[in-house]
Amino acid sequence: MTDTLTRRRSTEEIARSRPAWQRRLTSDRAARLTFYVVAFLFWIALAGLFERIPGPPSVVDSLVEEFRRGEVFGNFADTFYRFGIGVALSVGVGILVGVVIGLSPMARAFLESPVLVGLSIPAIMWAFLTVMWFGFGHTSPIVTTFLTAVPFVILNVAQGVQGVSRDLRDMSSSYGVPLGRRVRELVLPAVAGYVVAGLRFAVIMGWNGVLLAEWFGGSGGAGYRARFWYDANQFAGFAAWVVLFVGVIIILDQLLLERLSRRMFRWRDATH
Incomplete structure (x- = not known):
């Protein structure tokens, strides 16, 4: 139990030691935003390739x-x-x-x-x-x-x-x-x-x-x-x-x- 808490604490300390911009880029919110941007660009590409797909x-x-x-x-x-x-x-x-x-x-x-x-x-x-x-x-x-x-x-x-x-x-x-x-x-x-x-x-x-x-x-x-x-x-x-x-x-x-x-x-x- 103590070893688990120590490892968890060490992981959190490593995460906090990274620069703020790196923490933001690797956050859950950044991952979701990246998915939405990629999905939107993929939609634009499909609309350009296929006439029946509305843009x-x-x-x-x-x-x-x-x-x-x-x-x-x-x-x-x-x-x-x-x-x-x-x-x-x-x-x-x-x-x-x-x-x-x-x-x-x-x-x-x-x-x-x-x-x-x-x-x-x-x-x-x-x-x-x-x-x-x-x-x-x-x-x-x-x-x-x-x-x-x-x-x-x-x-x-x-x-x-x-x-x-x-x-x-x-x-x-x-x-x-x-x-x-x-x-x-x-x-x-x-x-x-x-x-x-x-x-x-x-x-x-x-x-x-x-x-x-x-x-x-x-x-x-x-x-x-x-x-x-x-x-x-x-x-x-x-x-x-x-x-x-x-x-x-x-x-x-x-x-x-x-x-x-x-x-x-x-x-x-x-x-x-």
Whole structure:
């Protein structure tokens, strides 16, 4: 333990001894910025090589026009409504089922295969199925989001529960601590970081699910609007909505979920 702390301290001292400009160039923020610049230049190169790939100027014009028409906020409001309900349901059900699988070998044997099947089915298949089952409207995007996201939450929570010290679980059981109290005061605090990791997966996968469901069977929403421009053979308008999709998920992941994940795992490490 002492050797580990010494090595960690030495690494941090070496990092602090480097010049400020070198630390900035090798930081996580610099790496992300470099990726965005390279991706933007790659986009410009593709637009120059292929006529049917719209370049940044035409995409920006389409974005401005969509904002001017008032299409962006209204369609994203529909999408976020469906997405929010689907993710909330997936997190609630995922935590419940994940805790049951982690605590009960019988439940794990019974539910492990359905969870693996859910993980193997892509979002596009759920989108097709839910549109067939529920038709157009809010229901199919919500159900697609839920079915796409919930296996990832279950898997993360179940792994977290199985990682809880068996000695602590056996001791609490031996002393007759009620099951509800054991889950509330021992299991859930220990798996908080895994819940956040599952939430992160749920948001990313659920976002794909809701957009695909709106694409194939939505009566409105961001995916529906992107399909509108695709069917109209207006690829600049379609690319404008793709840029919005990517921008929204990056904002959700980097500004909200990643910070929440770092904070929860920092709390877990400090507790250990």
